[in-house]
Amino acid sequence: MQELKDRASVGVVMPDPGNARLTERVTGIDQTGAPVELSVPVERALTLYLNAQEIVTMMTINDYPDYLALGYLLNQNMLKPDDVVTSVEYDEDLEVVVVRTERGTNYEQKLKKRTLTSGCAQGTAFGDLMEALDDIELPTAELRTSWLYAMTKTINTTPSLYLEAGAIHGCVLCVKGEPVCYMEDVGRHNAVDKIAGWMFSHKIDAADKILYTTGRLTSEMTIKTVRMGIPILVSRSGFTAWGVALARQVGLTLVGRARGKRFAALSGDDRIVFDQDIATVEDEPSRSKRKGAGYDE
Numbered sequence: 001m002q003e004l005k006d007r008a009s010v011g012v013v014m015p016d017p018g019n020a021r022l023t024e025r026v027t028g029i030d031q032t033g034a035p036v037e038l039s040v041p042v043e044r045a046l047t048l049y050l051n052a053q054e055i056v057t058m059m060t061i062n063d064y065p066d067y068l069a070l071g072y073l074l075n076q077n078m079l080k081p082d083d084v085v086t087s088v089e090y091d092e093d094l095e096v097v098v099v100r101t102e103r104g105t106n107y108e109q110k111l112k113k114r115t116l117t118s119g120c121a122q123g124t125a126f127g128d129l130m131e132a133l134d135d136i137e138l139p140t141a142e143l144r145t146s147w148l149y150a151m152t153k154t155i156n157t158t159p160s161l162y163l164e165a166g167a168i169h170g171c172v173l174c175v176k177g178e179p180v181c182y183m184e185d186v187g188r189h190n191a192v193d194k195i196a197g198w199m200f201s202h203k204i205d206a207a208d209k210i211l212y213t214t215g216r217l218t219s220e221m222t223i224k225t226v227r228m229g230i231p232i233l234v235s236r237s238g239f240t241a242w243g244v245a246l247a248r249q250v251g252l253t254l255v256g257r258a259r260g261k262r263f264a265a266l267s268g269d270d271r272i273v274f275d276q277d278i279a280t281v282e283d284e285p286s287r288s289k290r291k292g293a294g295y296d297e
Contacts, residue, residue: 070088075193211234
């Protein structure tokens with residue numbers, strides 16, 4: 001197995017739509033019967049082990065198996081924030097990633113209780129969905145509307161796998177509206193897990209961060225954001241009732257339907273600072289519309 005070493009420095013992580021490994025060209029016909037050739041994302045199976053125990057097999061574009069593995073374990077509460085990870089090993093041929101820790105682990109009972117979440121590609125949560133939320137206190141933070149408008153415009157115009165091939169979700173970690181880590185995958189749960197793994201690997205402080213997702217604001221997205229310690233979650237898509245209820249319970253700022261000059265905040269609006277004149281904000285042009293252009297996609 002290849003041991004994946006931590007990246008030497010912390011730099012901005014952005015999508016790599018030119019990576020030929022992530023897409024393939026497929027031929028077909030269009031609505032008129034004319035031949036077409038499209039780029040489509042490539043799904044790969046990745047089986048995750050924690051020490052000697054098999055945890056789950058995920059479908060992923062598999063661009064960051066180390067970050068995905070670490071983030072998945074963190075967001076499932078199987079890896080603790082203070083755990084010492086001794087190695088992350090990836091075997092491309094076997095499609096296996098193994099996370100090894102100093103602490104002994106055994107999650108046989110937890111693995112028997114599974115909940116399929118509403119995330120695309122059927123995300124799975126193990127054990128009690130509310131596990132570890134009671135002890136979390138989100139940091140004080142602010143969301144300036146100038147940051148929000150700049151952030152959504154930047155993300156919508158950044159070259160990405162979505163714009164290249166579609167059929168993909170994105171999650172972006174931002175500071176004051178500036179993206180610092182932009183991950184994509186076939187499921188938004190994978191994209192956010194990769195961000196969690198990146199933050200863990202580089203000891204990134206969550207207190208001043210904003211998490212943006214192209215997908216719906218569901219219970220799963222709320223729980224993962226809170227477990228990561230991020231105080232603000234933004235989406236261009238809509239909300240679910242449980243996602244809103246959980247956000248209000250833990251004090252998460254939840255902003256959805258953020259497109260152009262429009263947005264709706266259903267939780268934590270006390271963090272929002274209206275510092276930009278809405279008359280100066282442009283509506284989103286049709287050419288910039290991405291996944292989630294419908295209110296609740």
